[in-house]
Amino acid sequence: MVSLSLLSLIAGLAIAAPEAQHCRCRPHEECWPSHQEWSNLNDTIHGNLVAVRPVASVCHGSEFDESACKAVTDQWHDSRWRAAQPGAVQWENWESWAEHDQTCYIESKNDTKCGQGRVSLYSAKVQTAEDIQKAVNFARTNNLRLAIRNSGHDYIGRSTAPESLQIFTNGMKDITFVDDFMPAGAPKGKNEGHAVTIAAGVNLAELYQAAGEKKRTVQGGASHTVGAAGGYIQAGGHSPFGTRGGMASDNALEFQVVTASGTLVIANEYQNIDLFWALRGGGGGTFGVVVNVTVRTLPEVPVVVSSLNITTSLGDDQFWDAVSEYHGALPELNDAGGSGFYFGYPIWPANATTEVSAMTSFLLFAGYTNTSAVDKLYAPLRSKLHKLTGVTVQYDTFALPSVNSTLQRKWGGEGGDSTGGVAAIISRLYSKDLLKSKNGPDRLVKAWRRLRYDSGDSFRGHAVGGGAVTTNAKKIDSAVNPAWRKALTHLVISRAWKTNATVESQHAMIKNATDIEIPLIRSVEGEDQMGAYGNEAHPYEPGFQQSFWGHNYPRLYQIKQKWDPEGLFIARIGVGSEDWDDAGLCLKK
Ligand SMILES: Cc1cc2nc3c(=O)[nH]c(=O)nc-3n(C[C@H](O)[C@H](O)[C@H](O)COP(=O)(O)OP(=O)(O)OC[C@H]3O[C@@H](n4cnc5c(N)ncnc54)[C@H](O)[C@@H]3O)c2cc1C
Ligand SMILES: *[C@@H]1O[C@H](CO)[C@@H](O)[C@H](O)[C@H]1NC(C)=O
Ligand SMILES: *[C@@H]1O[C@H](CO)[C@@H](O)[C@H](O)[C@H]1NC(C)=O
Ligand SMILES: *[C@@H]1O[C@H](CO)[C@@H](O)[C@H](O)[C@H]1NC(C)=O
Ligand SMILES: *[C@@H]1O[C@H](CO)[C@@H](O)[C@H](O)[C@H]1NC(C)=O
Numbered sequence: 303m304v305s306l307s308l309l310s311l312i313a314g315l316a317i318a319a320p321e322a323q324h325c326r327c328r329p330h331e332e333c334w335p336s337h338q339e340w341s342n343l344n345d346t347i348h349g350n351l352v353a354v355r356p357v358a359s360v361c362h363g364s365e366f367d368e369s370a371c372k373a374v375t376d377q378w379h380d381s382r383w384r385a386a387q388p389g390a391v392q393w394e395n396w397e398s399w400a401e402h403d404q405t406c407y408i409e410s411k412n413d414t415k416c417g418q419g420r421v422s423l424y425s426a427k428v429q430t431a432e433d434i435q436k437a438v439n440f441a442r443t444n445n446l447r448l449a450i451r452n453s454g455h456d457y458i459g460r461s462t463a464p465e466s467l468q469i470f471t472n473g474m475k476d477i478t479f480v481d482d483f484m485p486a487g488a489p490k491g492k493n494e495g496h497a498v499t500i501a502a503g504v505n506l507a508e509l510y511q512a513a514g515e516k517k518r519t520v521q522g523g524a525s526h527t528v529g530a531a532g533g534y535i536q537a538g539g540h541s542p543f544g545t546r547g548g549m550a551s552d553n554a555l556e557f558q559v560v561t562a563s564g565t566l567v568i569a570n571e572y573q574n575i576d577l578f579w580a581l582r583g584g585g586g587g588t589f590g591v592v593v594n595v596t597v598r599t600l601p602e603v604p605v606v607v608s609s610l611n612i613t614t615s616l617g618d619d620q621f622w623d624a625v626s627e628y629h630g631a632l633p634e635l636n637d638a639g640g641s642g643f644y645f646g647y648p649i650w651p652a653n654a655t656t657e658v659s660a661m662t663s664f665l666l667f668a669g670y671t672n673t674s675a676v677d678k679l680y681a682p683l684r685s686k687l688h689k690l691t692g693v694t695v696q697y698d699t700f701a702l703p704s705v706n707s708t709l710q711r712k713w714g715g716e717g718g719d720s721t722g723g724v725a726a727i728i729s730r731l732y733s734k735d736l737l738k739s740k741n742g743p744d745r746l747v748k749a750w751r752r753l754r755y756d757s758g759d760s761f762r763g764h765a766v767g768g769g770a771v772t773t774n775a776k777k778i779d780s781a782v783n784p785a786w787r788k789a790l791t792h793l794v795i796s797r798a799w800k801t802n803a804t805v806e807s808q809h810a811m812i813k814n815a816t817d818i819e820i821p822l823i824r825s826v827e828g829e830d831q832m833g834a835y836g837n838e839a840h841p842y843e844p845g846f847q848q849s850f851w852g853h854n855y856p857r858l859y860q861i862k863q864k865w866d867p868e869g870l871f872i873a874r875i876g877v878g879s880e881d882w883d884d885a886g887l888c889l890k891k
């Protein structure tokens with residue numbers, strides 16, 4: 303009797319123990335799965351479980367291997383290679399856990415130890431929905447920290463997690479086109495027409511190639527290796543053809559998802575509607591593991607490409623006047639269908655001896671064949687720039703036969719994106735109304751001019767709002783940041799440190815970004831008026847809930863609690879992450 307009640311007392315205490323209840327199981331703890339248990343998981347996923355070390359481990363300490371290290375060094379900046387490595391992501395800083403002094407930078411001396419950092423300890427290289435279910439169930443049952451990893455492009459640390467099991471989706475490459483998609487459970491007559499189903503690991507270059515062959519187009523971004531079905535579309539996904547087709551997520555028709563309970567579900571307009579709403583903008587890594595997504599395809603159209611370059615002598619005020627004129631002209635160009643990118647270099651080393659101030663822009667006009675029609679649209683801007691005597695303008699337009707040929711020129715084929723360094727950016731969305739207002743462009747330029755620029759630094763403008771991005775507000779109710787519907791441009795600047803920066807200096811840069819620079823660029827339209835795009839934002843964005851999701855946040859938080867009450871899927875500064883510590887290892891309080 304005594305021993306029984308003692309036992310139940312002990313059992314009761316064990317359940318109440320804060321360690322066990324509020325933290326994920328960690329490798330040094332008894333709860334950590336045994337070798338046999340890992341091996342069993344491996345068997346159930348057909349031998350596709352790997353133990354992972356950071357890719358640069360072969361360049362350090364006792365793991366040093368000269369030829370392996372050379373191979374890693376040679377491929378360091380190749381985003382295709384990085385995408386395929388469970389022991390890497392695209393940006394080195396998210397492989398490291400600086401606060402715990404765990405880094406494995408290739409730049410650091412080879413006699414320094416390679417720390418595991420935020421790189422997962424095990425990777426389940428999943429091929430099917432069943433593999434994903436096995437890995438999800440294993441993580442839940444064993445109370446493990448879980449990371450979902452596709453291309454690893456994430457800017458805010460959502461695709462790595464310390465001491466975690468990784469679900470590596472990048473190898474899932476199926477692409478299936480259909481002429482008349484019928485969402486599961488849709489009533490008769492609710493066919494959606496041409497669509498494509500993209501498995502979790504398909505990247506943009508692969509999708510563009512496949513769509514080109516079918517003479518169809520898909521709303522996608524400006525990159526080779528960003529994942530079409532992963533974090534990109536789940537946080538919205540902007541496109542250089544945004545005016546034509548809206549956000550990538552506006553075109554999503556159905557998701558197949560493994561949820562935290564390990565169940566495979568379909569989310570569309572007719573079933574699991576709340577999940578469907580959240581997956582279109584609520585952010586990757588948060589609501590479940592997407593197995594595949596079906597998106598609408600659009601017919602091919604011709605494109606006119608416009609290119610405008612502005613140059614002044616270094617530091618000439620007229621550079622900023624020209625940047626302001628450009629922003630003032632954007633609403634009209636955008637209303638006519640123009641969307642695309644621009645890059646401003648206040649200090650640009652034109653050659654070994656001369657620095658200048660320069661901006662280069664290219665906007666795409668889908669559906670146009672006539673370059674002179676586009677030239678006519680640019681005439682007012684060009685005449686204003688002409689009056690700025692210190693400004694040299696280069697301008698050109700040319701016609702291309704298709705969206706496919708336009709995308710293939712820049713983001714198709716076998717090329718990759720250059721990655722591998724440290725990435726930390728700050729960003730802001732700006733409305734069309736701001737740019738149309740009398741002093742709006744000047745206010746914008748005044749703020750961005752006050753940021754620090756070193757030689758070669760650029761502000762990067764994404765004029766990807768307007769058009770269908772705006773009009774889709776009436777058709778589509780989704781979790782995407784409502785600010786996108788009013789936005790015309792999304793401005794970004796890098797605020798990264800060197801890999802050898804001390805933790806203190808990293809924190810100083812982060813503090814300057816959050817306390818000085820973000821408030822500055824946010825003040826242009828008033829605090830929290832527009833916010834930021836979660837896929838391209840600062841990793842310590844203040845008030846990220848409001849910034850990334852505006853009034854959608856409370857509903858997103860509720861949906862998160864419903865589908866993942868235990869927080870199995872926690873992504874850094876994602877929905878519900880505020881309840882956890884920065885590493886997602888322990889519940890706060
Ligand atoms: C060179 C470059 C160009 C870019 N261009 C654009 C652009 O034109 N437009 C744009 O909108 N953005 C662009 N981005 C930003 C891009 O959208 C984000 O980096 C995005 O997070 C990438 O998603 P991913 O799945 O490829 O990356 P990952 O880092 O692998 O994943 C990102 C997030 O999604 C989650 N995730 C991935 N796969 C799944 C899945 N199957 N199920 C559930 N969660 C998943 C991860 O857990 C993580 O939280 C660009 C980024 C770079 C580096
Ligand atoms: C999983 O199984 C495969 C094939 O048997 C093996 O090569 C691999 O090393 C195993 N992974 C782990 C983590 O043991
Ligand atoms: C470090 O690199 C040098 C050559 O660059 C090599 O001689 C040395 O053996 C390496 N150190 C370790 C620990 O392997
Ligand atoms: C999408 O994934 C589900 C679940 O694995 C699968 O049944 C379906 O066939 C996939 N769709 C396509 C078109 O591949
Ligand atoms: C799409 O572009 C690629 C690369 O330029 C080309 O090989 C392919 O033929 C194009 N497809 C169509 C239908 O034009």
Ligand SMILES: *[C@@H]1O[C@H](CO)[C@@H](O)[C@H](O)[C@H]1NC(C)=O
Nearest residue numbers: 613652653654655656657658
């Ligand atoms: C360097 O660039 C400047 C500005 O474009 C130009 O005037 C100069 O001739 C160039 N010098 C050389 C050596 O190319």
Ligand SMILES: *[C@@H]1O[C@H](CO)[C@@H](O)[C@H](O)[C@H]1NC(C)=O
Nearest residue numbers: 671672673674675676677678
């Ligand atoms: C091209 O556009 C211009 C200006 O809008 C117009 O005058 C001209 O007729 C158009 N040409 C063709 C071939 O459509």
Ligand SMILES: *[C@@H]1O[C@H](CO)[C@@H](O)[C@H](O)[C@H]1NC(C)=O
Nearest residue numbers: 609610611662663696697698
């Ligand atoms: C503008 O500059 C870019 C980058 O240098 C270049 O590719 C483009 O051809 C230039 N455009 C014009 C019209 O000269």
Ligand SMILES: *[C@@H]1O[C@H](CO)[C@@H](O)[C@H](O)[C@H]1NC(C)=O
Nearest residue numbers: 752753754810811814818819
């Ligand atoms: C903080 O940011 C401002 C604006 O970019 C810059 O001028 C300043 O040098 C920065 N300060 C520090 C300490 O980095």
Ligand SMILES: *[C@@H]1O[C@H](CO)[C@@H](O)[C@H](O)[C@H]1NC(C)=O
Nearest residue numbers: 409799800801802803804807
């Ligand atoms: C860090 O590396 C850079 C070169 O990338 C070098 O100029 C700088 O002195 C180094 N700083 C420290 C603190 O080692």
